Amino acid sequence: MRHNIHLGVTGLRQTGKTVFLTSLIYQLSELGSKGLSRFEPSGVTLRAATIEHSRDRDKERFPYMGFLKGLREKPPRWPAPTSRESGLVLRFFYENQGARGKVDTVRNWVGLGKSQGTIALHLHDYPGEYLLDAGMHDMTFEEWSSETMDRMANYCPDEAAEYRKAVEAADNRAAANILRSLRTAYARYAQAARRQGLEFIQPAMTLISWNERCDSSDQLPEPTEDELPFVPLPSSSDSEDESDSEIEQLRKQLTASFDKHKKRRVKPFLKRIRKCNNQLVLVDVLRILQNGKHAYNDTRQCIAEILRAYHTAWKPFGGINRALFAATKADHATKNSRSNMSKLLDALVTKAKGQLKGGIRTPESEWFTSIRVTKDAKERDGEKREVLNGTVKGRAEGPLNYLCGKVPPEWPNDENWVFGNPAYAFTEFEPTQLPTIDGSLWPHVNLDRVIWKILEGCF
Known part of the structure; x- marks a missing residue:
């Protein structure tokens, strides 16, 4: 067969x-x-x-x-x-x-x-x-913006507040200048989210190259138009006589970029994974x-x-x-x-x-x-305990025995389960040379x- x-x-x-x-x-x-x-x-x-x-x-x-x-x-x-x-x-x-x-x-x-x-x-x-971008397939730009703004406020409230200030300061400025400042503010949010170990940051497809630049730089790189073709905008409450304002012109531009992303990136990818x-x-x-x-x-x-x-x-x-x-x-x-x-x-x-x-x-x-x-071992500093033997990432010496975290039978459910809690620290190891x-x-x-x-x- x-x-x-x-x-x-x-x-x-x-x-x-x-x-x-x-x-x-x-x-x-x-x-x-x-x-x-x-x-x-x-x-x-x-x-x-x-x-x-x-x-x-x-x-x-x-x-x-x-x-x-x-x-x-x-x-x-x-x-x-x-x-x-x-x-x-x-x-x-x-x-x-x-x-x-x-x-x-x-x-x-x-x-x-x-x-x-x-x-x-x-x-x-x-x-x-x-x-992660596949959900955009059935969304409008307004729906995506609303969900993204809520996510920003939930996980990174300080950066979300700064982003809203950047939007509010957009009056009487050229659309290109507004977009540049919003890209910078959104990049600060994305960086803060990444530092917390968060992954759901959109548009995820285009931000891959920016993420790589972040990993190789000590400073926050400015995202290009290709890396960040659109950013969220809060819902419009403007009256009709303000429909031609710069921020509304920008909304039309971002909506077009959002729709283009769906058509040229998201839909073809969904077709391929079928x-x-x-x-x-x-x-x-x-x-x-x-x-x-x-x-x-x-x-x-x-x-x-x-x-x-x-x-x-x-x-x-x-x-x-x-x-x-x-x-x-x-x-x-x-x-x-x-x-x-x-x-x-x-x-x-x-x-x-x-x-x-x-x-x-x-x-x-x-x-x-x-x-x-790694290899399983049962001793560290003369004490009998469950440890791992390996070469820790970034260290020249090794392999040595290290105390490492234990995986609990269920996810923690307490206030102490936060980023950096030593109770849930797991060591990263270098690869061993293969035959x-x-x-x-x-x-x-x-x-x-x-x-x-x-x-x-x-x-």
């Missing part, structure tokens, strides 16, 4: 999308199912895959070889974050020695015993920020724990927007029909608390799951580590379970 799986892989900033894809491609192209313990009891064997170009001309080739080289250098480098769409195809043969009789999609009986076939796994890597019948969304629950309740509420909204985008892209025949959410960086938490990551992830997506309609299956949850960079010999096993945690869930419908 022949199977085609179109897998969209996404997640918010720094969730490990490129690391996952690099690890997945290496595993399937070099090893097949070797070392994937989840496959053994099922009697499924995967042969090593061939790597092919994607047939989608609008998509760049995922730079796998460059990322592989960086992970093998001394010192090793993490792959660069996802900033644009890319992809490739893995084609491999499978054999199922433990197959049982089942009925396939066209109601034909697949016999008892051995089954075999080929799988073409089409990988589509795209920034999670693209999904091709991905399976979606994998990576979530960094440890980062949310560190950043506090504002980050939690913000991420819940992000996940709701992601599932809303999937629902918008769904169609009765074909299109998105399955989503898997996975908590990443499990090796950054102590061993006995890692399984709680799945509980936290389930709680995070519960509301959004209940709002799903159409033919999309209820999303599943998993926790894993694509490339393990330079092709075909060597890479260390991971539960990667086999994630791969199985991606492919299990074929067996």
Whole structure:
């Protein structure tokens, strides 16, 4: 039998999308199912895959070889974050020695015993920020402005107040000057939100390059027109005789830019992700724990927007029909608390799951580590305690034993759960140098379970 799986892989900033894809491609192209313990009891064997170009001309080739080289250098480098769409195809043969009789999609009986076939796994890597703009598809500029202004006031009240002052000071000024001052004020809000670990900052698609400039600069960079083509405006209460004022002229300009963004960026993207019948969304629950309740509420909204985008892209025949959410960086938490990551992830997506309609299956949850960079240890400073052994990010010495945070079984619900609370601090680690010999096993945690869930419908 022949199977085609179109897998969209996404997640918010720094969730490990490129690391996952690099690890997945290496595993399937070099090893097949070797070392994937989840496959053994099922009697499924995967042969090593061939790597092919994607047939989608609008998509760049995922730079796998460059990322592989960086992970093998001394010192090793993490792959660069996802900033644009890319992809490739893995084609491999499978054999199922433990197959049982089942009925396939066209109601034909697949016999008892051995089954075999080929799988073409089409990988589509795209920034999670693209999904955050999908909700604009059904919104007007006025509706978007109202929601954005409310979000600003809720999460960053000081910056929201400054933004309103910039709007109120706009009288008798040229539209270009008004827009320049509003872009600056909105950039201050975006920076403050980012510092709190917030992600839902729109227009997310175009702000990716500005976010990259922020990460590489000590000063707040001024967003360009391409990076911030429109900003929110409060609802107009002007009388008719003021309809030609500069602020109303600006409103017309921003409305046109908003509609252009939907037409040229949002709608084409939704059309492209319809091709991905399976979606994998990576979530960094440890980062949310560190950043506090504002980050939690913000991420819940992000996940709701992601599932809303999937629902918008769904169609009765074909299109998105399955989503898997996975908590990443499990090796950054102590061993006995890692399984709680799945509980936290389930709680995070519960509301959004209940709002799903159409033919999309209820999303599943998993926790894993694509490339393990720590080892479990039981001693620090002569005391017996659960610790992690690794090289801390930014430090030359190592690997050493470090006390690290434990993942609670449920999300905190108290006033002390705020950004920077040491009770929920998790250490960031540098990558470990990977074997330079092709075909060597890479260390991971539960990667086999994630791969199985991606492919299990074929067996």
